[in-house]
Amino acid sequence: MNSTVNQKRNYIAFLIHALFLALTMSFIDVNTVIPNMMGEMGAKSIHLGILSSIMVGGTSVMQLLFAILIIPLKKKKPALLIAIYIRVGALLLLGLFLFFNISGESWVIWTLLFIMAMFSFGGAFANISYTDILGRAIQTEKRKEFLMRKQLISSIGVIVSALSVKIILTSLNYPKNYAFLFISGSFILLLATIGFWMIEEPINTSVQKEPISKRFRLLYKAVKEDRNVRKYLLFINTSGVILSTIPFLILFGRTQFTIDGSVIGTFLLVQMGGGLLTNISLHTFYKREEYRPLLYLFIIIASTTPIIALLCSSSSTAYMITFIFSGAAIELYKIVTPGILLEISTDENRTLYTGLAGAGSIMNIIYPIIAGLLITLIGYYIVFILTSLYIFCGFYFAKKIVCLRFTSQGPLQ
Numbered sequence: 001m002n003s004t005v006n007q008k009r010n011y012i013a014f015l016i017h018a019l020f021l022a023l024t025m026s027f028i029d030v031n032t033v034i035p036n037m038m039g040e041m042g043a044k045s046i047h048l049g050i051l052s053s054i055m056v057g058g059t060s061v062m063q064l065l066f067a068i069l070i071i072p073l074k075k076k077k078p079a080l081l082i083a084i085y086i087r088v089g090a091l092l093l094l095g096l097f098l099f100f101n102i103s104g105e106s107w108v109i110w111t112l113l114f115i116m117a118m119f120s121f122g123g124a125f126a127n128i129s130y131t132d133i134l135g136r137a138i139q140t141e142k143r144k145e146f147l148m149r150k151q152l153i154s155s156i157g158v159i160v161s162a163l164s165v166k167i168i169l170t171s172l173n174y175p176k177n178y179a180f181l182f183i184s185g186s187f188i189l190l191l192a193t194i195g196f197w198m199i200e201e202p203i204n205t206s207v208q209k210e211p212i213s214k215r216f217r218l219l220y221k222a223v224k225e226d227r228n229v230r231k232y233l234l235f236i237n238t239s240g241v242i243l244s245t246i247p248f249l250i251l252f253g254r255t256q257f258t259i260d261g262s263v264i265g266t267f268l269l270v271q272m273g274g275g276l277l278t279n280i281s282l283h284t285f286y287k288r289e290e291y292r293p294l295l296y297l298f299i300i301i302a303s304t305t306p307i308i309a310l311l312c313s314s315s316s317t318a319y320m321i322t323f324i325f326s327g328a329a330i331e332l333y334k335i336v337t338p339g340i341l342l343e344i345s346t347d348e349n350r351t352l353y354t355g356l357a358g359a360g361s362i363m364n365i366i367y368p369i370i371a372g373l374l375i376t377l378i379g380y381y382i383v384f385i386l387t388s389l390y391i392f393c394g395f396y397f398a399k400k401i402v403c404l405r406f407t408s409q410g411p412l413q
Contacts, residue, residue, distance in 0.1 A: 006200050010137040011146065017195030018150045020188055022157030026165050027185035028091065029268055030055050031326065033165065034116070035250035036264045037178050043109050048251055049372020051113055052244040053365045055120045076129035080196055083126035088190045090119035095182030098175045135342055137199060147339050148282060151331060155276035162272045166265025177261060228344040229353065231400040235295075236337065237363040239394025242302035243333065244368040245387050246326045249309050252380045256313045263316050270320045274327025282335070291336050291343070295398040298332035301325055303392040306384035340401060 028034060034055075035048055043051075094115045138146050168184075169177045250267070253259055259267075282294070305325040312318040345353040367387075374383050 007137075007139055007142075010199050011142070013195045013198035014134065014138070014146070015150060015153055015195070016198065017192050018154050019157045020192035020195070022154040023161045024091075024185045024189040024192065026158045026161030026268060026272065027181045027188070028119070029165075029271075031246040031330075032250055032264055032268045032271060032323075033169075033178075033181070035247045036254075036259060037175075038109070038112075039251060039254050039259075040174050041109055041112075044372075045248070045251055045375045046369075046372040047109055047113070048247055049368040049370075051116060052247045052368035052372075054113065054117045076132050077196065077199060080126055080129035080133065081193060083122050083129065084189065084193050084196065086122035086125065087119050088186050090115055090122060091182050091186035091189060094119070095179045095184075095186065098182065099179035131338065131341070133199065135345070147335055148279065151335055152276075152279045152283060154334075155272065155279045155331065158272040159269070159276055162265070162269040165268055166262065169261030169265050174261075228401055231397045232340060232344065233361075234397040235394050235401065236361050238397065239299045239302055239391050240333070240337075240361060241363050241367045241387070242305060242326075242329050242391055244364045245306060245371070245384075245391075246330070247368070248371060248375070248380075248383075249305075249322055249326065252309060252384075253313065253316070253319055255380070257316050257319070259316070266316075267320065267323050271323040271327035271330075274324035275331035276327075277324075278328040278331040291339050292398070292401075294332060294336045295340075295401070296395070298329060298336055299392060299395050299398060301332065302329040303388050305329055306388045306391075310381055310384055344401075 026033075030052070034051065038048055038051060094112065097111065097115065165181060168181055171177070172180060250259065250264070253267075305322065308325050309319070309322040312321045341353060371383055371387070
């Protein structure tokens with residue numbers, strides 16, 4: 001099969017996976033569904049802080065360990081499939097656990113946190129292989145088009161999924177509604193592996209088997225010598241904390257008004273709608289092959305989101321505006337961060353850089369735990385305002401990142 005056919009096949013394969021993954025992720029949305037489920041069980045802000053630390057920051061840091069293990073592999077697809085099956089198993093286990101346990105005792109909450117850690121770490125394992133295969137399987141000039149098209153398909157998929165979530169959460173009582181969500185999600189995620197089985201992965205002949213100690217030295221060398229990596233890490237450690245901030249929006253909302261299955265389904269729909277609207281707007285109005293304006297737009301929206309939550313907390317209807325902003329922030333983050341990482345890395349160091357970017361996102365581990373503690377001491381208002389200011393600090397580091405991909409329009413700077 002020639003390279004042109006391989007490219008087309010791989011392009012379609014990645015989009016098929018993106019669609020099924022999108023249909024799954026609304027069922028276990030860390031920003032709305034999971035926080036509300038934890039709230040229903042009687043979880044406190046510190047529990048949510050730990051959950052966010054695991055699912056956002058912990059997942060990223062685990063990428064470093066997995067990158068070290070995966071670097072020597074000439075083909076990454078087997079590791080990718082194993083990681084997806086781990087996630088399928090964890091999601092099925094979570095659904096079965098909820099189906100047979102209805103108490104809100106402390107041990108139940110901690111058990112759920114452990115299962116969620118399994119699910120999240122499986123995602124970290126998958127992301128290392130996914131990014132490396134994507135960088136080699138999709139042509140350079142097609143990457144930005146692919147990422148935006150992938151996000152468009154994903155946005156449509158999550159809208160359909162979010163509608164299903166709203167119907168399920170409204171129709172069934174707790175905890176059966178969440179149990180049904182997670183069990184269904186596990187089977188849909190299993191279907192997502194169809195796309196990966198279709199991929200014809202190019203063999204990476206440049207990899208060499210080296211001692212683990214040397215691989216860690218490569219990480220140190222990359223940070224020391226590559227200015228772009230340092231600025232990228234500083235950016236995701238400032239503006240990137242919006243990802244671990246969004247789950248707290250649900251707990252804050254629960255202190256202001258009643259949130260039931262119908263309301264949480266509506267919030268999820270609005271959030272996905274905000275992401276879809278953002279993606280459609282980018283496809284329509286933004287044709288340039290450049291990431292920097294998108295970076296700035298992301299930082300502005302992300303830093304504004306906590307303030308919007310405070311201003312619109314008078315009712316659940318007004319609070320929907322918050323999730324329009326959070327959906328837009330998530331959508332932009334999913335476009336700019338992998339896009340920039342692909343541009344500042346090469347086929348030889350992409351696995352290493354992906355692991356480094358994950359491990360470097362240390363604030364997404366520290367922030368939610370600190371925020372969970374501070375909320376109990378000084379309240380949501382001060383914590384959200386300080387968070388907004390901190391997120392905006394990423395603007396300085398975003399200005400310093402230089403993407404060196406050359407196109408017919410010249411270098412992206």
